[in-house]
Amino acid sequence: MLDLLTDLASSPIAASPSFNTIFQNIMKGLIFDIKHYAIHDGPGIRQTIFFKGCPLSCWWCHNPESQSSRVETYTKKKRLDGRLFEKQEKIGYYIEADELFRTIESDTIFYDESAGGVTFSGGEPLMQPQFLGEIAQKSHRAKIHTALDTSGYASQRTLLKVLEYIDLVLYDLKIIDDELHRKYTGVSNKVILENLELLNQSGKDVRVRFPVIPGITDTSTNLQQVQSYLTQLNQIKNIDILDYHDISRGKYERFGKENKMGDQRPGPGVTEEIKQQFENLGYQVSIGG
């Protein structure tokens, strides 16, 4: 999987003519949504760009349609006057950096009024490092605040390259035990923890995002391990607690994907209790980001 994250532009195949053709194509980014006026993806009013493709496959993913790095189709069904209508719809589309930047720029008045900006989310934006770098650089040069919402599963080189144009990193921290991390997300957390340690030393503004997933991340063992790990990272001061909700259950049905969470729901008061635990350790904590 790490092969996917390798910086293609610097690889030996980059010199071949066929690579240049491919490279031209991949300079377009694959996204599946743009959300205007977002208020939970960083400070102020933001525009959130959802990149398509993710190297993880978290059991609780709220955007299962974000995981594949390809444009997908599904059958949309609608019943009208007793008749069933079906239509093929696409998930994801390629967009050029210039076009995407024009969309980002169109909300500048809202960013200025609210100290907001643009957030690159997904999926995993770092899976498309050239495209992300280009759009982040354009936004940064236009003095638009940039936030990267990431699982952290990328090479250090990729992360550092993009970081130059990123003002705020929203960094997911899910499970400390590597075996459990593999089980519930499909990948090891080794590179994720290494990258968080790198960010801790980078001087960048970082908010750690902890998803409360019933029976998976909210166990007393994992909570204790997450808190003990974070206290070693002395520059991390802010935590966002992300609530689990099952509103995405319909998406799993619609897109024909397996929902491994079943009917799991968070216990009453669990999120508040976890918030309190982090606050007791001296963190600035918010629920929902």
Ligand code: SF4
């Ligand atoms: S990292 Fe995020 S987008 Fe990727 S599978 Fe996990 S929850 Fe979904």
